[in-house]
Amino acid sequence: QGSGSELEGKFCAAHSSSALAANTFGPWRNHPEELNLLGMSGFSSFRFERQCPTGLGGIPPNLDFLAEGPEIVIGAESKFLEILTPKKPHFAASYRPENLPQMETCWADWMEELKDGPEQFLDAAQLVRHYLGLRNQPEFRGKKIILLYIFWEPENAMDFPEYRQHREELAVFESKVKKSEVTFVWMTYPQLWDQWVSRGFYEGSVREIRKKYLLSI
Helix, strand or coil: CCCCCCCCCHHHCCCCHHHHHHHHHHHHCCCHHHCCECCECCCCEEEEEEECCCCCCCCCCEEEEEEECCCEEEEEEEECCHHHCCECCCCCCCCCHHHCCCCCHHHHHHHHHHCCCCCECCCHHHHHHHHHHHHHCHHHCCCEEEEEEEECCCCCHHHCHHHHHHHHHHHHHHHHCCCCCCEEEEEEHHHHHHHHHHCCCCHHHHHHHHHHHCCCC
């Protein structure tokens, strides 16, 4: 249901972030109640490429996957090698606080600070749009909303300035929105796999995922 045409070739690439998400979370697509994510379980639905319109025109943001339960929603953005290409934060002219009634002050201030700012390895503007999309869905109101940013790193990521800078940008982003009702959480895929193994979850699945994706460069 996404608007990025992932299945028309992109999904087959070894570096596809949507394929990484599908390989990691796909086993629970039809059994969401069995998934444990961020220490939570009992989800009632699970979808890949979930569109969450912001209320403005244009192509709506597409979350790589979204897990929903009776009291919680976790919407996630997945990244693989995209973080190695710096991007300038960009918002359409319509992205103004007066056009976005769902936007909290801390996010509005951060968006204004980001506009036309310097290039970053973190696609901060995309995360702002995901936040707006999640806040705009009437079916999520009254539920705890978590925006999860999950990304791949090699085992020796800290040997490279790009990965170190990406984490620094994430720390700044997290600090800017810490007062929000939407909880922003970030973690790496290897960290998630380690959590699952330490808790005795999905050992066979994690073993196969690690064979494919866990490496040093």
